[in-house]
């Protein structure tokens with residue numbers, strides 16, 4: 880499922896990025912570009928980062 884339409888970033892890509900060591904939405908944004916355009920996805924992306932961190 881796409882989280883960020885501006886940058887074509889999917890949910891599983893964000894989770895993978897966190898599992899690979901990203902610690903915050905900012906770090907995930909740096910590697911995937913998520914939430915760097917319109918910003919509408921930031922809230923959902925942040926929630927996914929939070930959940931993925933708990934799974935580590």
Ligand code: FES
Pocket residue numbers: 882883884885886913914915916917918919920921
């Ligand atoms: Fe993610 Fe626009 S949907 S920046």
